Amino acid sequence: MSAIEIPETIVKKELFLERIPKAPQGRYAHLVIVRETESFPIFQTDGSLNIAKVRAGLKEEHRNNLTRLAMFKRKQSSPERLTGRELLRRFGITQNENKDGEAYCDYNEQFCQQCPDCVYYGFAIGEAGSEKSKVYVDTAFSITGYDESHRQFSFNALFEKGNMSQQGEVRSSFGEQDHIIPQVFFPSVVTIKDATVNSFVYVMNNVIRTKRYGAQNTRTGKMENHVVGLVFADGEIFSNLKLTQSVYDYMAEQGRLEETPLDRSDVLKAVKDAISPLLADDGVSSQIVTDEPLLELVNTVKSVTTDETKLAAFLKEASDEAKEYSQRVIQKLKPSKKS
Numbered sequence: 428m429s430a431i432e433i434p435e436t437i438v439k440k441e442l443f444l445e446r447i448p449k450a451p452q453g454r455y456a457h458l459v460i461v462r463e464t465e466s467f468p469i470f471q472t473d474g475s476l477n478i479a480k481v482r483a484g485l486k487e488e489h490r491n492n493l494t495r496l497a498m499f500k501r502k503q504s505s506p507e508r509l510t511g512r513e514l515l516r517r518f519g520i521t522q523n524e525n526k527d528g529e530a531y532c533d534y535n536e537q538f539c540q541q542c543p544d545c546v547y548y549g550f551a552i553g554e555a556g557s558e559k560s561k562v563y564v565d566t567a568f569s570i571t572g573y574d575e576s577h578r579q580f581s582f583n584a585l586f587e588k589g590n591m592s593q594q595g596e597v598r599s600s601f602g603e604q605d606h607i608i609p610q611v612f613f614p615s616v617v618t619i620k621d622a623t624v625n626s627f628v629y630v631m632n633n634v635i636r637t638k639r640y641g642a643q644n645t646r647t648g649k650m651e652n653h654v655v656g657l658v659f660a661d662g663e664i665f666s667n668l669k670l671t672q673s674v675y676d677y678m679a680e681q682g683r684l685e686e687t688p689l690d691r692s693d694v695l696k697a698v699k700d701a702i703s704p705l706l707a708d709d710g711v712s713s714q715i716v717t718d719e720p721l722l723e724l725v726n727t728v729k730s731v732t733t734d735e736t737k738l739a740a741f742l743k744e745a746s747d748e749a750k751e752y753s754q755r756v757i758q759k760l761k762p763s764k765k766s
């Protein structure tokens with residue numbers, strides 16, 4: 428009996444692999460989610476918010492360009508990886524051992540190559556080896572335009588004592604910074620390639636639990652991820668951009684784009700309804716899970732991940748799976764052992 432049983436009535440057993448395969452098998456589990464800002468995060472490079480000028484919608488009547496906010500790959504995946512890594516450490520899952528017998532696995536510093544994070548999300552350690560990620564994300568785009576989705580705030584530089592004046596000199600506003608505002612929506616697909624039940628649940632748990640995104644400390648803001656659909660397919664499916672554009676078409680037709688912030692229920696429904704027509708264009712064989720069955724699936728996952736004992740058992744199982752794969756595949760492919 429496994430630590431987590433996904434009801435067969437929701438997802439047929441054969442859609443998950445028994446173990447992580449050495450060579451890709453073309454089985455994809457896609458989580459269709461909506462990322463919603465709940466405070467004022469900043470996604471930027473070189474001091475300005477990440478934006479992209481793209482076509483507003485897919486339909487001819489929405490062929491005009493629109494400058495949208497962009498959430499790059501790592502801005503999505505890094506916080507989610509760190510959520511999972513924190514849990515692994517909390518439950519004392521061994522992440523390999525150094526010569527002092529202490530567990531170690533440092534993100535971007537020293538990957539242990541055998542914990543669920545290293546195996547599922549991949550790593551690269553120069554000449555010493557690498558493992559391709561089995562979890563894919565791509566840049567996500569806001570439904571609404573940059574203009575109505577950000578605000579510029581000036582911030583004040585305080586003197587050391589925390590006041591604004593010193594020896595009669597009053598410091599005025601010091602700088603300006605663009606922030607994304609609350610209730611901006613980014614439709615996004617998280618793909619798990621060759622998913623096992625464990626890798627699927629591990630990734631889904633990270634997506635559900637991660638609440639803070641953005642670069643270090645002062646740049647972060649709260650976000651909530653809403654899971655609106657799940658697609659099992661034998662290949663890649665539509666891009667986040669296409670999903671956002673399709674949602675834009677639909678909401679524009681319904682007259683639901685006129686006021687910002689957009690209504691959350693409208694957005695979630697539009698994203699869910701976009702899945703099936705978009706998949707028809709993708710030419711893949713697929714199975715979609717939404718609504719009640721999806722809710723039941725998410726609750727099944729949560730019933731395990733919110734229970735200390737069950738969560739510990741689940742992480743142990745994921746860890747065993749990752750270790751087995753590491754020994755069977757990663758260690759065997761090491762350049763040093765080739766000759």
Ligand SMILES: [Zn+2]
Nearest residue numbers: 532539542545
């Ligand atoms: Zn590791």
